[in-house]
Amino acid sequence: MGLETTNGFTPRDEEVAELLTDIGIKRNVARVLVFLTNNGEATSREIERGTDLRQPEVSIAMRYLKECNWIDVRESKSESKGRPVKIYNLSRSISEIVDTIENEKMIEARHQLDLIQKMRDCISTR
Numbered sequence: 001m002g003l004e005t006t007n008g009f010t011p012r013d014e015e016v017a018e019l020l021t022d023i024g025i026k027r028n029v030a031r032v033l034v035f036l037t038n039n040g041e042a043t044s045r046e047i048e049r050g051t052d053l054r055q056p057e058v059s060i061a062m063r064y065l066k067e068c069n070w071i072d073v074r075e076s077k078s079e080s081k082g083r084p085v086k087i088y089n090l091s092r093s094i095s096e097i098v099d100t101i102e103n104e105k106m107i108e109a110r111h112q113l114d115l116i117q118k119m120r121d122c123i124s125t126r
Helices: 011-022 027-039 044-051 055-067 094-124
Strands: 071-076 085-090
Touching: 011 027, 027 044, 027 055, 027 085, 027 094, 044 055, 044 085, 055 071
Parallel strands: none
Antiparallel strands: 071 085
């Protein structure tokens, strides 16, 4: 499993998370991606501690990552009675995830440029 105690993000981790945020990934998702890249698999609690996010923020980030098919989830029986613990890990490498983000951004940019060209066409026909 992941680390029980974490030493927080390094300056490099912060930089990577900030770059992901700058290209349009939500801050919480970016922090979880960086954490899972560095730590392999982890529980929600470990992610909370390692990313300095609250439980609801981690849950929202995990929901997004699951929708993108970027994480795998498995359950492990808790040592105490109660719910099984969910353990998360990336289902794709960070390089593949960045490639996916890049492709989405390229499609968005092409769409925006097409709209600008349509606007130019409309303006020039007046």
